Amino acid sequence: xxxxxxxxxxxxxxxxxxxxxxxxxxxxxxxxxxxxxxxxxxxxxxxxxxxxxxxxxxxxxxxxxxxxxxxxxxxxxxxxxxxxxxxxxxxxxxxxxxxxxxxxxxxxxxxxxxxxxxxxxxxxxxxxxxxxxxxxxxxxxxxxxxxxxxxxxxxxxxxxxxxxxxxxxxxxxxxxxxxxxxxxxxxxxxxxxxxxxxxxxxxxxxxxxxxxxxxxxxxxxxxxxxxxxxxxxxxxxxxxxxxxxxxx
Amino acid sequence: xxxxxxxxxxxxxxxxxxxxxxxxxxxxxxxxxxxxxxxxxxxxxxxxxxxxxxxxxxxxxxxxxxxxxxxxxxxxxxxxxxxxxxxxxxxxxxxxxxxxxxxxxxxxxxxxxxxxxxxxxxxxxxxxxxxxxxxxxxxxxxxxxxxxxxxxxxxxxxxxxxxxxxxxxxxxxxxxxxxxxxxxxxxxxxxxxxxxxxxxxxxxxxxxxxxxxxxxxxxxxxxxxxxxxxxxxxxxxxxxxxxxxxxxxxxxxxxxxxxxxxxxxxxxxxxxxxxxxxxxxxxxxxxxxxxxxxxxxxxxxxxxxxxxxxxxx
Numbered sequence: 306x307x308x309x310x311x312x313x314x315x316x317x318x319x320x321x322x323x324x325x326x327x328x329x330x331x332x333x334x335x336x337x338x339x340x341x342x343x344x345x346x347x348x349x350x351x352x353x354x355x356x357x358x359x360x361x362x363x364x365x366x367x368x369x370x371x372x373x374x375x376x377x378x379x380x381x382x383x384x385x386x387x388x389x390x391x392x393x394x395x396x397x398x399x400x401x402x403x404x405x406x407x408x409x410x411x412x413x414x415x416x417x418x419x420x421x422x423x424x425x426x427x428x429x430x431x432x433x434x435x436x437x438x439x440x441x442x443x444x445x446x447x448x449x450x451x452x453x454x455x456x457x458x459x460x461x462x463x464x465x466x467x468x469x470x471x472x473x474x475x476x477x478x479x480x481x482x483x484x485x486x487x488x489x490x491x492x493x494x495x496x497x498x499x500x501x502x503x504x505x506x507x508x509x510x511x512x513x514x515x516x517x518x519x520x521x522x523x524x525x526x527x528x529x530x531x532x533x534x535x536x537x538x539x540x541x542x543x544x545x546x547x548x549x550x551x552x553x
Numbered sequence: 554x555x556x557x558x559x560x561x562x563x564x565x566x567x568x569x570x571x572x573x574x575x576x577x578x579x580x581x582x583x584x585x586x587x588x589x590x591x592x593x594x595x596x597x598x599x600x601x602x603x604x605x606x607x608x609x610x611x612x613x614x615x616x617x618x619x620x621x622x623x624x625x626x627x628x629x630x631x632x633x634x635x636x637x638x639x640x641x642x643x644x645x646x647x648x649x650x651x652x653x654x655x656x657x658x659x660x661x662x663x664x665x666x667x668x669x670x671x672x673x674x675x676x677x678x679x680x681x682x683x684x685x686x687x688x689x690x691x692x693x694x695x696x697x698x699x700x701x702x703x704x705x706x707x708x709x710x711x712x713x714x715x716x717x718x719x720x721x722x723x724x725x726x727x728x729x730x731x732x733x734x735x736x737x738x739x740x741x742x743x744x745x746x747x748x749x750x751x752x753x754x755x756x757x758x759x760x761x762x763x764x765x766x767x768x769x770x771x772x773x774x775x776x777x778x779x780x781x782x783x784x785x786x787x788x789x790x791x792x793x794x795x796x797x798x799x800x801x802x803x804x805x806x807x808x809x810x811x812x813x814x815x816x817x818x819x820x821x822x823x824x825x826x827x828x829x830x831x832x833x834x835x836x837x838x839x840x841x842x843x844x845x846x847x848x849x850x851x852x853x854x855x856x857x858x859x860x861x862x863x864x865x866x
Contacts, residue, residue, distance in 0.1 A: 321819075322686040331687055399655065400664045428682050429667045431655035434625065438659035443626050443732040446652045449794075459735070464648040465748065465803070466565070467795050470735040471624065477731070483801045484794060518697050520664050524690035528681070531826065534847040540860030543832065543850050552752070552809045552830055553776060553865065 306360040306475075308351040309415035311406050312344040312380055314373040315426045324527045331525060340376045343421025345383075346481045349488040350451060351419050352384045359453045360417070362386045366409050368393050368402060374504060381499035382491040388502070393509040403435035404514035409507075410440070415476065417458070422447050422480040433480035443473035447482045556585030556675050561632055561644040561653065562603050566593055566621070569602040571749040572645030572703075574710035577606050579643060579703040581711065582672035586610050589717075590635055592628050594621035604717040612719045619728030623649055626729040629656035634725040636661060636698060640675070646702035647748070658700040666691050666701035680704070684800040684823040705748055706806035706827045744770075747798065750779030753807040753828075755798055758785035759814025759836070759854060766791055768858050769813065775865050781805070783815045799824035813854040817842025 316322065317337040324331055340348070351363040365380040367373040368391040377388035391405055410418050423430035437444035445451075445460035449468065452459045462469045463482045473479075537543045547553040558580040563570035573589065580587040588611045589603040600614045613635060619627050632653070636642050642657060644650035646668045658665040671679035676693040678701065693699045747753060754776065756769045766786075773780045781798035782791070798805055799821040806827035813834045815821060822845055825831060833846035834857050843849045850857060 316683075322683040324687050331683065398664050400659060400662070403659060426683060428684065429665070430651050431658070431665050431667065434652065434655035435659035437626075438629060438656040443729065444652070444656065446625075447648060462648075463794065464652075464737075465746075465795070467737060467739040467793075469737045472733040472735055474731040517662070517664065518694040520666065521692040521694070522689050523692070526688045528685055528688055528826070531831075531845060531847070534831075534843075534845075534849055536843075536849045536851070539850070539852065540857045541864060543834075543848060543857070544861060544864040546848055547809070547832070550830065 306416045307362045307364065307413060308354060308360050308417045308419060309410050309413060310344070310347050310351045310363060310365045310380070310385065311418070311420045311432070312348065312365055312367045312376055313341040313421070313424045314338050314367065314369055314376045315341045315424055318342050318425055324525045328525050329523070338372070338375070340379055341421050341424045343423060343425070343481060343483070345488045346483065346485050347419040347421050348380050348383055348385060349486045350481060352489075353486065354451075354453060364389065364413060364415070366391065366406065368397060368405055368509065370394055377504055378499050379491060381502045381504070382495040383489060384495070386502065388504040390504065390506045391509050391512065392506055398517070398519045399429050399431035399435055400517050401514060401519075402432045403439055405509060405512050406432070406436050407439050408512040408514060410436075410476075417475055418478045420478065420480045422482050433478045437478040440476070440478070443477045444480070445471055445473050445477060446480045448479050449482050449484045451479060451485065556583050556641055557639045558583060558585055558587045558641040558643060559636060559639040560587065560589045561642070561650070562589050562591040562599065563645050563647060563649045564591065564593065564596065564599040566595055567598055569599050570645070570647070570649070571710050572647050572650070572705050573603065574606055575705050575708040576643050576645055576703045577608050577711035578708045579669055579672060580641070581608050583641060583675055585640070585675070588613055588639075590615070590632060592620045592631050594618050600719050604719050605713045605715055606717070607712040607715040609715055609717040612717050613722050614719055615722045615724050617724035620724065622734035623653070624729065624732050624734055625653045625656045626732040627726070628653050629660055630726040631724060632657045633660040635722065639698065641699040641701070643701050643703055646704045650702045654700060654702050661698050661700060663697045663700055666693060666699065668704040669701050670704045670707035675699075684819070685826065686823075704804075706804050744773055745777065745779040747779045747781055747796070747803050747805055750807055752776050752778035752809045752811075753781050753798075753805060754778045754811045754813065755781035755783070755815060756786055756792075756813050757783040757815035758789055760786060760791055763791045765855070768855065772858050772862060775862060779807070783818070783821050812842055812846075813858065815842055816840045817845060
């Protein structure tokens with residue numbers, strides 16, 4: 306069985322985001338970039354499935370310029386078997402991403418695709434669901450537990466009402482939530498070893514995904530600030546203040 | 554051209570989720586006709602609740618056994634089949650909508666606008682990115698269906714008092730053979746739901762144990778409040794994870810939010826910054842939550858809770 310994991314290069318989650326003064330994006334110059342944290346959990350889950358003997362190969366794919374090879378190498382160092390860069394100079398929106406990932410999944414005959422539930426830059430949370438739709442295959446989003454039994458995946462999902470469990474037949478797309486696992490740390494010898502693992506480069510144009518009508522995204526702005534607050538000395542003053550504001 | 558908006562109702566077969574009424578408010582901001590699509594099995598009550606929302610023209614009900622549970626693989630083809638007559642398809646930005654709506658968008662061959670927080674025109678919206686640390690304008694290209702999710706924290710529920718007609722629409726697809734619903738392990742249903750509660754009290758790791766959270770539950774019951782928690786409290790095992798408030802948990806906007814023993818990590822702050830009034834109680838006067846709080850109190854959370862219990866009698 307083959308598992309395909311899609312990963313995205315994003316601004317590291319510890320970086321404080323600053324909107325560029327020209328309003329055309331956020332500052333990325335000299336900013337630390339990392340694998341999207343949810344995608345890291347996706348890689349970890351794929352590796353654990355392979356290590357349990359239920360999969361033979363874990364392939365990581367990223368769509369972007371050559372700079373995303375850095376994140377693909379990290380995934381290889383974590384333990385993925387090989388990597389594919391789909392070279393694209395422009396940032397794609399989820400529908401095109403889904404089409405491109407589907408082409409890769411089909412050419413690799415992937416049985417399971419694991420993605421993060423969302424990227425922490427665009428916060429779209431769309432690509433996995435779109436890919437499953439275009440594929441005509443099941444989706445199991447926001448997974449906090451994945452159990453494979455032959456060609457069936459039993460997935461527990463983190464939903465607003467609690468924990469929902471569904472079963473899906475492979476091939477399927479699973480998107481992962483934060484509590485699924487704790488990704489492993491990469492050790493130095495693994496980084497050396499990862500340099501010798503195969504990293505193939507495909508041109509986005511060669512995947513022939515067609516054109517879609519992208520959304521126009523503009524006018525980046527910082528969120529409105531909250532006004533200054535007051536301090537109170539004790540619970541009595543707090544309750545009095547809340548009563549005065551009609552809140553309790 | 555006047556907008557014609559289809560809203561996908563969220564429900565549990567008996568009760569319409571308040572997120573649907575928030576979508577109706579978003580539709581009112583867009584302007585035009587607004588219909589609600591109720592998919593499920595045995596959903597007469599839900600359809601009647603949707604028909605009572607002010608601003609809804611028609612409630613379309615598709616009642617079929619295979620729609621009993623919200624499996625996106627079964628629901629998406631029904632929405633896509635109904636969408637042909639509409640300029641806009643909207644769902645809530647809850648886990649229900651975030652699961653389903655992108656699948657609909659892909660079936661319709663369009664990109665989706667996630668987390669609509671403001672409407673600037675029929676095809677122009679504002680939405681947060683980077684966990685709310687930046688806001689962008691999104692324009693949907695002409696001639697394509699607008700498919701979007703509506704950010705619950707940004708919209709008030711539409712009023713009731715309407716009387717839309719209810720029409721039945723037969724299911725257009727069979728059950729997907731590749732997806733099966735197994736079970737739902739619900740969280741504690743005794744208190745108001747975090748997303749819709751007007752008051753939320755919330756606790757952090759400083760509580761120290763699951764038993765100590767009982768004090769917070771007692772205060773919540775006195776205030777009629779929902780109860781949330783920081784990720785640290787969830788990770789420590791004090792509370793179940795459906796109580797987590799923040800970027801990776803629930804994003805909420807109650808009228809009053811009271812944070813006890815929560816330091817205010819960026820993760821958590823993202824989930825509460827649209828609250829009406831934020832109160833922070835923390836032993837550490839330098840905790841970052843105080844930068845955000847409208848009312849701050851430096852002190853021991855257990856003492857403050859005990860005193861509040863007495864004062865609120």
